[in-house]
Amino acid sequence: MIATPGLMIAAPASGTGKTTVMLGLLRAFRDAGVTVQPFKSGPDYIDPAFHRAASGRPSFNLDSWAMPDALLDALVTHGDDAALVLAEGSMGLFDGVARRGASGNGASADVAARMGWPVVLVLDVSGQAQSAAATALGFARFAPAVRIAGVILNRVASPRHERLARAGMEQVGIPVFGCLPRRADLRLPERHLGLVQSIEHPDLDARIADYAAMLAAQVDLAALRAAAEAVARPAASPRRVIPPAQRIALAQDAAFSFVYPHLLDGWRAAGAQILPFSPLADEPPSPDADLVWLPGGYPELHAGPLAAAGRFRAALHAHVAAGGAVHGECGGYMALGQALIDQHGVRHAMAGLLGLVTSHAQRRMHLGYRRATLAAPIGVWAAPACFVGHEFRYATILEQPDAALAAVTDADDATVADAGSHRGRVSGTFFHLIAAA
Structure with missing residues (x-):
């Protein structure tokens, strides 16, 4: 069975702005008439609620340490009626635990490889320029089963900064899908367990609309969609679930x-x-x-x-x-x-x-x-x-x-x-x- 093509939106580390990018992409594609199914890699209660607000569709977690293959296969079918899948990574792309669990070590790279989703790296280029290309190249070569489709450069300070960062990526042959300016007003507030919950933002829809406008203006959405891929997967078998009560x-x-x-x-x-x-x-x-x-x-x-x-x-x-x-x-x-x-x-x-x-x-x-x-x-x-x-x-x-x-x-x-x-x-x-x- 051929699955809906998708992309993993990931980063070298937490704090690079990938959630803002994810929300902006979900809403920008939705505004363009593209039905997008969101997912979140790893254990996270908070981000999927933001995904739903941005896309209008429920977002599901995909966890290769805790979830057996059959559950992962069943959950990904939520994207079968969509035109595009976007999955948000957690922490750094390859960050997981030492011992494998049900299907892998819990890293976002596990999920991307299993589903055949190329990775779009969100790189925070503040404080560097051409050197960002070395980071991207290392990620591209680290694991043959994980394909880096390209990068989105975030927190770009000026046109000159963008030219230098793009030049580094061109030198190593890594596509740049877009560059996002440094804007402190677009950061979501956080507390000790992560982002402040979506239900606590009275202006959330306006914030997401701002993200979408920026992404639509600064990122080549058509190139992103063209980069999406998926692998053939087996038909999902029914899962036997015993609830704790009726x-x-x-x-x-x-x-x-x-x-x-x-x-x-x-x-x-x-x-x-x-x-x-x-x-x-x-x-x-x-x-x-x-x-x-x-x-x-x-x-x-x-x-x-x-x-x-x-x-x-x-x-x-x-x-x-x-x-x-x-x-x-x-x-x-x-x-x-x-x-x-x-x-x-x-x-x-x-x-x-x-x-x-x-x-x-x-x-x-x-x-x-x-x-x-x-x-x-x-x-x-x-x-x-x-x-x-x-x-x-x-x-x-x-x-x-x-x-x-x-x-x-x-x-x-x-x-x-x-x-x-x-x-x-x-x-x-x-x-x-x-x-x-």
């Missing part, structure tokens, strides 16, 4: 938004009903729910309103008393605990269904892939079911008195001390689920 009350608001679209799609396809509600609006979960699921997010930024959400908290306790299950991931886990201490050192009472106490006043980053083997159930998922995913948090655990939820290892098979916890049918972990192992 009726799932899902917290969804600015405090709880980190849940992967492919998981929700898989649960719905398996017959599960997703029932959204907002803890920030003090809404109770549906009384018909079998399981209440609190995803990750930013409860630390909304700790006061969550502490005051009496209807929400009372409904959680009533759900548990009636025999219902509750699970929290990362931020959701913190919200199920006894207390959350914000960055200013203020202690806020949380739901109290678990004994967990966490602090953002004492920050330390915990980051990486995870493999978890359950020691206790999550909904209908019984021990010793195994799942893969990732962890990305700054919160410090001060108290965690309940029994461990799982045995957890990292991408190097080293034991991770934090194994989540459970109390009866209430469970939580800092581990974000991507797929069943």
Whole structure:
């Protein structure tokens, strides 16, 4: 089966402006009447929401460490009705982990090679000119299975700067699709877990329109589209997905938004009903729910309103008393605990269904892939079911008195001390689920 042609928009490192380029390209192609399917390489909840805002289509993560081949093949079919696929890389193009996972080491290059997508490198050329060509040439020669189609030069200071940078690329035979001027006004604001969420930008559509106007004026869109390619792939076989319950009350608001679209799609396809509600609006979960699921997010930024959400908290306790299950991931886990201490050192009472106490006043980053083997159930998922995913948090655990939820290892098979916890049918972990192992 011949797939929709695509490109991987990648970079040598984080912070080069590739997300701005990605959003501008998605909207510019859409404005030109080209249906574009976005994807995001690696574990990332935030960027796909921006992709959707720019393209009008849901964006899906593709992760070669956590996802088996069959899942990758199934997810990429979301682009079958599109004219073009654009995938945004994560970190540097070849950055992954040391040990292979389900399909690779998690690098964006893995996904590009598997799908046959040539790579467009976004190069930040501030502070250099011809030397940028040496970087591009190194990337072009590093892995024969990954083809560099060309570059977009970003943060160009002047016409002279552009001429010199282009001259370097011409010398090594690497096409330049366009040059973008240095514009501080087009940077998206960030916080500790990445970009500020799309739902927190009242002017997001106007920002994306500005990006698109710049990309349409400065980048050869026709040449980019002509460079897109894909390889023949097998027809995707149906995936057997077991949801954690049949009726799932899902917290969804600015405090709880980190849940992967492919998981929700898989649960719905398996017959599960997703029932959204907002803890920030003090809404109770549906009384018909079998399981209440609190995803990750930013409860630390909304700790006061969550502490005051009496209807929400009372409904959680009533759900548990009636025999219902509750699970929290990362931020959701913190919200199920006894207390959350914000960055200013203020202690806020949380739901109290678990004994967990966490602090953002004492920050330390915990980051990486995870493999978890359950020691206790999550909904209908019984021990010793195994799942893969990732962890990305700054919160410090001060108290965690309940029994461990799982045995957890990292991408190097080293034991991770934090194994989540459970109390009866209430469970939580800092581990974000991507797929069943």
